[in-house]
Amino acid sequence: MxxxxxxxxxxxxxxxxxxxxxxxxxxxxxxxxxxxxxxxxxxxxxxxxxxxxxxxxxxxxxxxxxxxxxxxxxxxxxxxxxxxxxxxxxxxxxxxxxxxxxxxxxxxxxxxxxxxxxxxxxxxxxxxxxxxxxxxxxxxxxxxxxxxxxxVPEIVTITLENQLQSNVMARDVALYILGKWGSNIKGKAVALTGSFLEQASIASKMALCNLLPEAGVVTAFVLPSQEEAEGEVYQVDVSVIEPMIAVPPSPTHVQSVKDLVGKKITVAILGGCSAGRIEDMMICAAVLKGRKIPPEVTLIITPASSKIANEMDELGLTPILRKSGAIIMPPGCGPCPGKHFGLLSPQDVAITTTIRNSPGRIGSEDAEILLASPRTVAESALKGVISCPKS
Known part of the structure; x- marks a missing residue:
């Protein structure tokens, strides 16, 4: 069975x-x-x-x-x-x-x-x-x-094969799935398998399973090795996936980052449950090291846990991020639930690694929220406009 x-x-x-x-x-x-x-x-x-x-x-x-x-x-x-x-x-x-x-x-x-x-x-x-x-x-x-x-829900299996381009992250793969099969997987259980997952970090696996519920899946999980596919099978060659971005009003409204390059942003949010792990912080620090974000941009970074925050300190990431102009929040959800720590005004355009971009999610209903990968968010924060990471 x-x-x-x-x-x-x-x-x-x-x-x-x-x-x-x-x-x-x-x-x-x-x-x-x-x-x-x-x-x-x-x-x-x-x-x-x-x-x-x-x-x-x-x-x-x-x-x-x-x-x-x-x-x-x-x-x-x-x-x-x-x-x-x-x-x-x-x-x-x-x-x-x-x-x-x-x-x-x-x-x-x-x-x-x-x-x-x-x-x-x-x-x-x-x-x-x-x-x-x-x-x-x-x-x-x-x-x-x-x-x-x-x-018991119906189940579909998504097979993820090959390796990502250097400018693409697991979060981009999750957005790709939402955009391509969001309506197909709604109300179903989703099993994930394939050669990509055989070498993927646990942080990448968490990023995938974290975002798929935005399509209305009943549950999502990574199949243990040697387990067989179940239900309808969708094949994905992850090597052809580009940096992706979700536009309002839903995480399933997905397009290539290239389509929005140059769009001005005022807020960048990175971290929390979706992208607050140490590899996300390392990527962000690598982008920002020795550089300054524009004064009109607010970059908010939230470690997913105190253990990760401590590791950021030990690796010297925290001073790199602070010197760039980023604000580092206490471990937790950060601005995502719209309760505090960076609410948006009607004039704000935010690029974020949060999980939802419905109007009013993080403050004003007139604010625009765009969902992307940690790498895309960091690159965009640095330039003050949506930027596509280079391979």
């Missing part, structure tokens, strides 16, 4: 499962964060905070830390209290954004079942985990029972 079906069958204590079948799977890890915690706590309180004793629950304070409002601080204090009472693993000292903290602390493994009140828990699919996004209200049942009820 193929990996996806076999993993679900095992978690449901069944011999086999098929697409369209309603099943109940045992959950190995439950995820949450302060961005959805208010709704979660409100719903969970109605059932008097019952929790299955074997549940492992990991929660991060990453969307609004340090608290930008009294309301956010009050929520954080409520999370402290509930976490102590219910034996939740709360990360409340700026350890980083949920998906990076999980990668560092969650002991992720192929086939494990994860549910979380966040739209990008599939980032854990980089490790072969099967991670499903739930609403805050939907998460309460797994918290109480330890199980998650779902309808």
């Amino acid at each position: 193929p990996f996806f079906s076999q993993s679900l069958a095992k978690a449901a204590s069944l011999i086999e499962v098929v697409s369209g079948q309603e099943i109940k799977v045992k959950v190995n890890l439950i995820l949450g964060h302060d961005g959805t915690a208010s709704k979660l706590l409100k719903t969970w309180k109605n059932s008097e905070f019952e929790k299955a004793p074997e549940n492992k629950v990991l929660i991060t304070i990453d969307h609004a830390y340090p608290a930008p409002t009294i309301q956010e601080r009050t929520l954080q204090q409520e999370l402290f209290k509930v976490s102590n009472e219910m034996d939740l693993h709360l990360y409340s000292h700026g350890e980083g954004v949920l998906h990076q903290v999980v990668a560092e602390e969650g002991s992720l493994r192929p086939g494990m079942i994860i549910v979380g009140a966040d739209g990008h828990v599939a980032t854990s699919g980089a490790f072969g985990a099967l991670a499903f996004s739930l609403s805050a209200e939907e998460l309460v049942n797994p918290l109480e029972t330890g199980y998650y009820k779902l309808t």
